[in-house]
């Protein structure tokens with residue numbers, strides 16, 4: 681299996697939504713930044729050079745803001761295509777048509793990720809009215825284009841009750857990947873707000889409920905990505921995950937509840953990097969291996 685280095689790349693702040701939990705918008709009205717085409721081409725070459733030195737192939741997770749709103753979005757995808765770079769897109773549903781989804785696929789986009797933060801009422805209260813329905817429509821369009829579709833939920837004390845039913849919904853929709861990520865506070869005040877954060881025991885009970893649903897759908901086409909590193913502890917307690925620290929040089933990451941074989945999902949990357957709009961890396965982290 682080819683080994684990849686995952687890079688999450690934010691190319692623009694422009695976005696049609698103003699989500700309550702957004703790290704760009706939730707603390708005020710920042711100046712919106714967008715990378716120039718010249719800088720993006722420079723970063724692509726740097727990524728290739730960096731990955732060559734690591735003897736890994738780059739796997740880019742392109743995001744923003746909404747990356748499709750970048751004025752040179754298609755130029756960048758053309759560049760990935762010419763250079764043979766594997767990539768997926770994490771964006772909004774609003775500007776997706778069958779035509780442009782097919783174009784993304786032709787240029788090599790493997791997967792498009794959208795967000796659902798709960799059922800309709802909850803999701804739209806986080807994002808914007810109509811966003812839930814637009815996302816369900818987009819899921820159909822992405823599937824029809826031949827790209828894989830991933831759904832991600834940001835979970836907090838506010839919306840965790842919706843998630844088990846949402847797991848049933850994504851199963852019914854036949855998405856390819858579903859993942860939950862814990863809400864990350866965007867200010868010191870929010871970091872200590874007990875109305876937003878679950879207690880450890882509440883979160884464990886939430887994981888129980890998710891795990892039950894995952895098991896209920898174990899014959900479905902959905903791959904449930906265990907993004908949160910706490911899944912490693914959860915599955916360890918259940919006797920399912922056996923940590924192997926040899927060679928990892930760190931902690932066990934999350935994993936995947938994979939009920940079927942995927943030809944082009946979860947390349948066995950172990951390292952990841954986040955590139956911001958100024959072109960500088962933000963952090964490096966251990967990432968997942970399948971369990």
Ligand code: SF4
Nearest residue numbers: 695697698699702745
């Ligand atoms: S869609 Fe993403 S970038 Fe846009 S406001 Fe929501 S969290 Fe922020």
